[in-house]
Amino acid sequence: MYENITVLDLHIHTKYSIACSKDADLKGYAGLGKLKGIDILGTGDMFKKEHLDEIKKHLIPEEKGIYKYNDQKFMLSGELSLIYRESGIVKKVHILLILSSIEAIDKIKKEILPYGKIESTGRPILKLSTQDLIDLVKNNDADSIIIPAHIWTPHFGILGRKSGYDRLSHAVKNPKEFSAIETGLSSDPEMNRYIEELDAFNMVSFSDAHSPGKLAREFTMIRGNKLDIDIIRNAFENKNDKLIGTAEFYPEEGKYYASGHRKCNYYTLDKNEICPICKKPLTEGVLKRIKDLSGRKKPIKHNKQTIYTLPFDRIVRYIKKQKMGTSLKAIRKKLIDNIPETHLTAFMNGKEIDKTIPYSIGCFIEKIRSRELEFNPGYDGVYGEPIIREVK
Ligand SMILES: [Zn+2]
Ligand SMILES: [Zn+2]
Numbered sequence: 001m002y003e004n005i006t007v008l009d010l011h012i013h014t015k016y017s018i019a020c021s022k023d024a025d026l027k028g029y030a031g032l033g034k035l036k037g038i039d040i041l042g043t044g045d046m047f048k049k050e051h052l053d054e055i056k057k058h059l060i061p062e063e064k065g066i067y068k069y070n071d072q073k074f075m076l077s078g079e080l081s082l083i084y085r086e087s088g089i090v091k092k093v094h095i096l097l098i099l100s101s102i103e104a105i106d107k108i109k110k111e112i113l114p115y116g117k118i119e120s121t122g123r124p125i126l127k128l129s130t131q132d133l134i135d136l137v138k139n140n141d142a143d144s145i146i147i148p149a150h151i152w153t154p155h156f157g158i159l160g161r162k163s164g165y166d167r168l169s170h171a172v173k174n175p176k177e178f179s180a181i182e183t184g185l186s187s188d189p190e191m192n193r194y195i196e197e198l199d200a201f202n203m204v205s206f207s208d209a210h211s212p213g214k215l216a217r218e219f220t221m222i223r224g225n226k227l228d229i230d231i232i233r234n235a236f237e238n239k240n241d242k243l244i245g246t247a248e249f250y251p252e253e254g255k256y257y258a259s260g261h262r263k264c265n266y267y268t269l270d271k272n273e274i275c276p277i278c279k280k281p282l283t284e285g286v287l288k289r290i291k292d293l294s295g296r297k298k299p300i301k302h303n304k305q306t307i308y309t310l311p312f313d314r315i316v317r318y319i320k321k322q323k324m325g326t327s328l329k330a331i332r333k334k335l336i337d338n339i340p341e342t343h344l345t346a347f348m349n350g351k352e353i354d355k356t357i358p359y360s361i362g363c364f365i366e367k368i369r370s371r372e373l374e375f376n377p378g379y380d381g382v383y384g385e386p387i388i389r390e391v392k
Helices: 026-036 049-058 102-115 130-140 196-200 229-236 286-293 312-322 328-338 341-347 350-356 362-369
Strands: 005-009 040-042 060-063 066-069 072-086 089-099 145-148 219-223 243-249 259-261 266-268 305-309 374-376 385-387
Touching (some): 026 049, 026 066, 026 072, 089 102, 089 130, 102 130, 130 145, 219 229, 305 341, 305 362, 328 341, 350 362
Parallel strands (some): 005 040
Antiparallel strands (some): 089 145, 259 266, 374 385
16 A cells, blocks of 8 residues: 555456466465555456365455455456357357456356357456446446446457457447456557547556566555455546546567567558568557547547556566666565565655655656657567666
8 A cells, every 4th residue: 555545456367267377376375466566366267166176265255346366355356258249250259257256256257258258368268249248237237337348359348359349339239338448558548539539438558467576567556555346446436536546567578569560570650551571561559540430530538547657577677778787586585575566666755665665667667758758669579678778
């Protein structure tokens, strides 16, 4: 908790999902949440039997929709992968669900069983449309939170180029049944404010971590410390004034920001669609996708805060560059022992940071937050790289 701000990281995956680390379970995450300065973590993968057994065994109810494992608060969360045909076209949409009770998980799990292999991985793949899923979830848990995940990723974002829609209203009857929109790593709130249909929504950001180390790389901030699922849902839906905003990756660092070809080592921020090297169509970036769908020259103003961050390990490597002879491990330990990660990346001012750790990075961290870094942008699955000059 930092000055009455609750930090939420609700979109994560566990060791029961593909390509996740072994310690990505309730115990591993509960241990790290505090060190990372996350006040409420999502359980992730709540429909997966082994994980749900642990949820039932260890989580103690605290407030409505809020549970505790040792000192760590959790909400019940999981992502679903919907793959279905609509008018002959294959749609692929990832949806993040946050449910209000363990009974609701059991009820909804029973209902989705006929639509896919629920136990094959932590993120079940269902042959169910986005609309049918909303109906099914709201019928069983009216207080749930439904969020389309990383909405711009080409293959699984609801507005993604390859298998999504051009508008939310093409996917569902009433888009307002979504509580908020998850921007994903390759877009930030400002980019989303070019899209008129999204004016009705708040943006949220979460880490989508596949290992405990990546927790908190993006997160959402809510005012107050005695929260329950109703207060949080209302904050997301702008029915109270508690949503402060998000901490964000620079979108340029995301893997789908620019258009490009990984194998041709080529990217572009322009509108061209054909690779000059192999002459095949480029993998379209989120920047271009948003420009194509936007009718606006400028984003509209909104009243939520955006704090830009760099992933923790990039900051560790930056310090190592300045402090030759100090090992990465020693730097990492010094930071972890002294400052919760979210306080370092988003909250403490530069002077406080420099008083707490011996690395004089306060000024650098403030520059990161105010979006002063430049990037070689990410494209076609390759992460972007910050261009870090000498910082005094
Ligand atoms: Zn996803
Ligand atoms: Zn190419």
